[in-house]
């Protein structure tokens with residue numbers, strides 16, 4: 143069974159149809175890049191996968207069941223601009239998510255349990271290359287280091303699905319390519335299924351195993367909100383072959 147199934151999925155906000163006729167299956171372990179014009183509903187799609195937005199029509203199934211309508215440990219998320227607790231160190235920020243789930247009301251754990259969480263957090267920081275920065279505070283980190291921290295935080299919960307909303311969009315080119323290597327390694331090490339929104343088509347082609355293009359095919363000048371975007375290209379990417387060009391005609395998926 144596919145990990146995720148989208149069946150005639152739609153999302154409306156009031157009168158505005160944002161997404162329509164989304165029909166795809168996604169297998170465990172795929173790395174799906176999502177591109178499309180600004181405002182076409184990419185973040186809305188990610189929010190439905192995360193569970194902070196629910197579908198208006200159709201079905202969104204995880205392991206054959208409707209996806210839970212609130213975020214849980216199955217799904218980790220990293221945004222372009224990252225928010226942290228500024229008064230906590232790098233290590234403290236990574237430990238925090240785990241402390242909250244272990245001690246729901248107080249958000250603090252002590253003794254042996256805390257020791258175990260600390261060791262896991264330190265191991266995760268080493269995986270993202272932040273082992274030497276664990277005692278720094280967020281304002282002392284570069285943009286790339288902040289995104290490494292965001293990845294460490296998201297992976298602490300051992301998610302199956304990692305949702306990335308333009309995670310490298312604000313970084314310099316040199317730092318971006320370091321982050322590309324890191325995300326490729328983490329994808330393989332943690333056996334993740336990744337959805338990544340990007341505005342950089344080249345980034346999508348080079349990192350992902352599949353590329354989805356969201357676009358509006360139907361326009362009604364008298365009712366601009368009546369039609370939403372859908373998946374107009376669904377391209378498997380074979381990294382053994384040179385990157386293929388986009389087909390010349392849109393194919394409605």
Ligand SMILES: Nc1ncnc2c1ncn2[C@@H]1O[C@H](COP(=O)(O)OP(=O)(O)OP(=O)(O)O)[C@@H](O)[C@H]1O
Pocket residue numbers: 155160178179180181182183184185186187
């Ligand atoms: N909570 C909301 N309430 C009402 N409308 C919303 C809400 N969230 C998004 N929208 C609308 O849905 C449409 C799609 O927005 P979304 O942020 O998903 O697009 P996007 O493709 O991610 O854009 P960008 O590439 O600029 O980030 C926009 O017209 C936006 O105004």
